[in-house]
Amino acid sequence: MQIEEQIPLAPYTTLRIGGPARFFCHAATPEELLDAVAFARKRHVGIFVLGGGSNLLVSDAGFDGLVIHLQFNGPIVFIPDGDAVLCDVDAGTPWNDFVQEVCAVGLGGVECLAGIPGLTGGTPVQNVGAYGQEVAQTIVRVTVLDLETLHFEELGSEHCGFAYRTSIFNTTHRGRYIVTSVRFRLTPGARPNLTYADLKRHFGDDQPTLVETYDAVRQIRRSKGMLLVDEEPDSRSAGSFFKNPVVPLAALSAIAERLNMTEEAIPNWPAGGGRTKLPAAWLLDQAGFHRGYEMGHAGISSRHTLALINRTGLATCADICQLRDAIVAEVAARFGIQLEQEPVYLR
Numbered sequence: 352m353q354i355e356e357q358i359p360l361a362p363y364t365t366l367r368i369g370g371p372a373r374f375f376c377h378a379a380t381p382e383e384l385l386d387a388v389a390f391a392r393k394r395h396v397g398i399f400v401l402g403g404g405s406n407l408l409v410s411d412a413g414f415d416g417l418v419i420h421l422q423f424n425g426p427i428v429f430i431p432d433g434d435a436v437l438c439d440v441d442a443g444t445p446w447n448d449f450v451q452e453v454c455a456v457g458l459g460g461v462e463c464l465a466g467i468p469g470l471t472g473g474t475p476v477q478n479v480g481a482y483g484q485e486v487a488q489t490i491v492r493v494t495v496l497d498l499e500t501l502h503f504e505e506l507g508s509e510h511c512g513f514a515y516r517t518s519i520f521n522t523t524h525r526g527r528y529i530v531t532s533v534r535f536r537l538t539p540g541a542r543p544n545l546t547y548a549d550l551k552r553h554f555g556d557d558q559p560t561l562v563e564t565y566d567a568v569r570q571i572r573r574s575k576g577m578l579l580v581d582e583e584p585d586s587r588s589a590g591s592f593f594k595n596p597v598v599p600l601a602a603l604s605a606i607a608e609r610l611n612m613t614e615e616a617i618p619n620w621p622a623g624g625g626r627t628k629l630p631a632a633w634l635l636d637q638a639g640f641h642r643g644y645e646m647g648h649a650g651i652s653s654r655h656t657l658a659l660i661n662r663t664g665l666a667t668c669a670d671i672c673q674l675r676d677a678i679v680a681e682v683a684a685r686f687g688i689q690l691e692q693e694p695v696y697l698r
C-alpha cells in the first residue's frame with residue numbers, strides 16, 4: 352500500500368471542490384486498511400474515509416490527516432435465505448452497479464434507489480433514501496472495522512440507529528467505524544415500490560418490472576439534474592444540500608402568517624410526536640432562492656432547488672459556504688427555521 356502526500360481532493364468529489372489531503376492512500380483489502388490505520392496512528396494524524404465523494408464538501412485548505420479511499424470491490428455474493436436472498440456487497444462497490452445488477456436478476460427492495468452516486472459503504476452512513484425507499488429497509492447487517500478495538504465486527508441493522516438521513520455512523524459513533532461490507536435482504540419476484548408520486552405519475556396504470564422502475568427512476572433523476580452526467584454543471588453538486596427540517600406543528604401557523612396563506616396550503620408531511628417535516632426546497636423558494644440562482648461561481652441547480660452547484664467549475668468551498676450561509680440566514684430570518692446541511696464538511 353502506497354501513501355501519497357498532498358493529493359488534491361477536488362477530483363475525488365462530485366462538487367469538484369477541495370484542497371489537498373496531507374496523506375492519501377487507496378485500501379482494497381482488510382490488510383491494507385489496517386496498514387493505513389497504523390500509519391495514521393504512528394504519525395498522530397486523523398483519518399477520513401472517502402467513498403465516492405458524493406456527499407462531501409471539502410474545505411479549500413484540505414485535510415491535515417490521512418484520507419483512505421476505500422476500494423474493496425469483490426463480486427456480490429448471493430445467499431438464498433427462505434423466501435428472500437441475502438446479498439453481501441463490498442463497501443467499494445459503486446452503489447448503482449449493485450442496484451442495476453439486483454434489478455436485472457429480479458430482486459426487489461432497492462429499485463427506487465437507482466442513480467444515487469457513491470459507493471455501497473457510504474449508503475448506511477446517512478441511510479440513503481429516495482423515491483419511497485431507504486437502505487434501512489433492506490440492510491440486515493453492516494461489517495465494520497472498529498477503530499477502537501481494531502477488530503472487524505458485524506453490526507445488526509438494529510444497532511445502526513437508522514432514521515431519516517442518519518445512523519450511528521454519522522451521529523453518536525461518527526468516526527469510530529469503517530464500513531467494509533453491507534448485507535442486504537432482497538425479495539425475489541417482488542413488485543416494484545411505486546408509492547412515490549413521481550413514479551405513480553410515470554407509470555399510471557401500468558405494472559412495471561424492476562428493471563423498468565430502475566430505468567424510470569434514473570430518467571426522473573436526470574430530468575431533475577440529480578443524476579451524475581459528465582460536464583453538466585447541474586450535476587457538479589453533492590445532491591440535496593439541506594435536509595428537510597422537522598419542526599413542531601406550531602411552526603406552520605407562523606409560516607402561514609408570514610406568507611399570508613392558510614396552514615393547509617403549506618406542503619408538509621406529519622412526522623409524529625406533534626412534529627411535521629417541511630420540504631426544504633419549498634422554504635428556499637419562498638425565501639427567494641430559486642432554481643438557477645447565481646452567486647459568483649456557485650449557484651443553485653437549474654433543475655433542483657436543493658442542489659447547490661459548482662456552477663462554473665471554478666467555485667471554491669468558500670463560494671459554496673457563502674451561498675449556503677446566505678440561504679440559511681434568510682430562511683431563519685423569515686421562518687425561524689434553522690436549515691441543516693446534508694453533505695459532510697471535511698476540513
Ligand SMILES: Cc1cc2nc3c(=O)[nH]c(=O)nc-3n(C[C@H](O)[C@H](O)[C@H](O)COP(=O)(O)OP(=O)(O)OC[C@H]3O[C@@H](n4cnc5c(N)ncnc54)[C@H](O)[C@@H]3O)c2cc1C
Binds near residue numbers: 480531
Ligand atoms: C447528484 C446527487 C444525487 C444524490 N441523491 C441522493 C439521494 O437521492 N438520496 C440520498 O440519500 N443521497 C443522495 N446523494 C448523496 C450521496 O450520493 C449519498 O449520501 C451517498 O451514499 C454517499 O456515498 P459516497 O460513497 O459518495 O460517500 P462520501 O461522499 O465519500 O462520504 C460521505 C460520508 O460517509 C463516510 N463514508 C463513506 N464511505 C464510508 C465507509 N465505507 N465507512 C465509513 N464511513 C464512510 C465519509 O467518511 C463521509 O463522512 C446524492 C448526491 C449527488 C451528488
